[in-house]
Amino acid sequence: MRTNNLWRVLCVSVLFWLTACSSSEEVEASWQLDAPDYFPEMVYPLDNNEVTEKGFELGRMLFFETRISSDGTVSCGTCHQPLKAFSDPVHTLSVGVEGRHGTRNAPGIFNMAFQNHFFWDGGVNHLDFVPVNAITNELEMDETVAGVVQKLNELPEYRSRFNDVFQKDSIDSQQVLHALSQFMMMLVSDQSPYDKYLRGEYELTAAESRGMLLFEKNCTECHSGTLFTDESFRNNGLDNDFTNDLGRARITEYEGDEGKFKVPSLRNVQLTNPYMHDGRFSTLEEVLDHYAGRVKPSKTLDASLLKEGEQPGIGLSDDEKSDIITFLKTLTDREFVSDSRFFDPN
Ligand code: HEC
Ligand code: HEC
Structure with missing residues (x-):
């Protein structure tokens, strides 16, 4: 399976950054990620990627950014819509670039910081890796992670926002994944x-x-x-x-x-x-x-x-x-x- 192999390679390299680059620079005061005491323990390792207000806002921009996809038409928010608790409002099986049909229904996204397994088959066990699959899946965004990073580096607004959050000269894939996770982690649903x-x-x-x-x-x-x-x-x-x-x-x-x-x-x-x-x-x-x-x-x-x-x-x-x-x-x-x-x- 093509995606499976790609996965292994990506997971290994992402894991490497997670351990190698856990920068200890103080970015800004932690933005409160609250959950009620009756929720399970948070599993996302926040010490590698603390949620900040600016990081959350950047993650939100990326989440709704259609330019991420190969033909510029599909964002994460296309399949995961806020009013539907971030699930797909219309499709039984998700629909990606050029109207290509996926094989599964897009689940809602909330309380992700407390979850150990992602996807219907649990194919991913770290929230940071989830977007890699969406980006590279030819039935979803059909782009490469390197392609996304390149596109973002060419957009001055993103360069300056990424710099505000991560204080690096250029945007890399780890920053993209971390920002998306910051947005997704803040999607706590506990007011029912x-x-x-x-x-x-x-x-x-x-x-x-x-x-x-x-x-x-x-x-x-x-x-x-x-x-x-x-x-x-x-x-x-x-x-x-x-x-x-x-x-x-x-x-x-x-x-x-x-x-x-x-x-x-x-x-x-x-x-x-x-x-x-x-x-x-x-x-x-x-x-x-x-x-x-x-x-x-x-x-x-x-x-x-x-x-x-x-x-x-x-x-x-x-x-x-x-x-x-x-x-x-x-x-x-x-x-x-x-x-x-x-x-x-x-
Ligand atoms: C044996 C374990 C098990 C039991 C018992 C069980 N479920 Fe489920 N439930 C699942 C699994 C697994 C799925 C997802 C299956 C799939 O999509 O292939 C699911 C899916 C669902 C869904 C669809 C959710 C979604 O987002 O698509 C609903 C609703 C649901 N269950 C309600 C119930 C209710 C109500 C009961 C009790 C009457 C119940 N389940 C009992 C395992 C169980
Ligand atoms: C073309 C539609 C589509 C797009 C675009 C898309 N997703 Fe998804 N998403 C899905 C589907 C379908 C699944 C379930 C896949 C599976 O289980 O194999 C899913 C699963 C997920 C999950 C796992 C939820 C869980 O409970 O397991 C997360 C998190 C997620 N997507 C985030 C994202 C992010 C972030 C992006 C943008 C980078 C994105 N998605 C883009 C359709 C989409």
């Missing part, structure tokens, strides 16, 4: 009604409470914790033939991982439709119908979806499905998606 409930600032309605109990009983084997994912890779029974997309096995090359995908966070799930790695379901009702009656048995189907002598899946009545959906809607963070700090500055 559910968060307010956890903080004692909101009382769940009767249906929301019923839904929460049903969710805890049936879904938290995988969608656990306050980010609603245990960050494992599981097969939730969408298919019994995985030739279209091997999932986790693409990375591990282990047969037992075929058809397994990263358990996604369910925060903002009301806004991130269509659902699943290939966007096959357009509504939460369809998702619940899947779990309740359409789970397909296969060798790698998760054991928690199998019960002796019963049809695989999670037995749920229509009322129960609807209560669960009502609960899932308490995970919608309207303040996050209307926060103008996160919008395209142009």
Whole structure:
């Protein structure tokens, strides 16, 4: 696989910079990256890339910069739109330069500083490496990292902004990746009604409470914790033939991982439709119908979806499905998606 090999090379070189160039110069006071105490530990190594206000603003400019792509039409924000919690508003499978169709649905981007694995198959395990894939993927931006760096170095506004943030004579790829990470790390979503409930600032309605109990009983084997994912890779029974997309096995090359995908966070799930790695379901009702009656048995189907002598899946009545959906809607963070700090500055 072409991209896989490219990956290895890039990861090794990026790792090298991360350790070799962790400059200890004081840039400016750390810009507060806050998260509630009920969130998991932050995993992003901030000591290599402290978030500063100017770094965040530069990352935001880059995130919405179409000139990054080979034909100047696609930015990160094309596929990851703020009003949709940074997921793709229209496409089942993402669409990149020249209308080329990708193979997966663009997930939302938030709470990234707390996440260990990125992409549906967990192919990347450091936030800084994520953009490399988007930039070089011929179905997305179809550019090279060197090409992006060159273009940016030719733009005086970027040169001066990069210099303000990183105090170097010229722009290099590490600075680009660090700035993008600074923007993405600041995308913390923690103001949903559910968060307010956890903080004692909101009382769940009767249906929301019923839904929460049903969710805890049936879904938290995988969608656990306050980010609603245990960050494992599981097969939730969408298919019994995985030739279209091997999932986790693409990375591990282990047969037992075929058809397994990263358990996604369910925060903002009301806004991130269509659902699943290939966007096959357009509504939460369809998702619940899947779990309740359409789970397909296969060798790698998760054991928690199998019960002796019963049809695989999670037995749920229509009322129960609807209560669960009502609960899932308490995970919608309207303040996050209307926060103008996160919008395209142009
Ligand atoms: C053409 C559409 C497209 C563009 C452009 C794009 N992405 Fe993505 N992004 C995707 C898709 C599709 C995935 C899921 C890929 C996969 O799982 O294999 C994804 C995944 C991600 C993830 C991982 C989220 C998670 O929870 O695992 C992050 C972070 C991300 N993109 C950031 C970016 C950044 C930064 C840029 C710009 C440099 C960018 N994307 C450009 C479509 C796009
Ligand atoms: C065995 C683990 C497991 C259980 C149990 C489980 N899920 Fe999932 N869920 C997953 C995985 C894995 C995915 C992603 C699958 C894919 O895209 O191929 C997923 C995807 C989803 C999605 C789509 C999210 C998105 O952004 O596309 C929703 C919604 C969802 N699950 C809700 C639920 C609900 C509600 C329950 C309980 C009724 C539940 N899940 C039980 C593992 C599980």
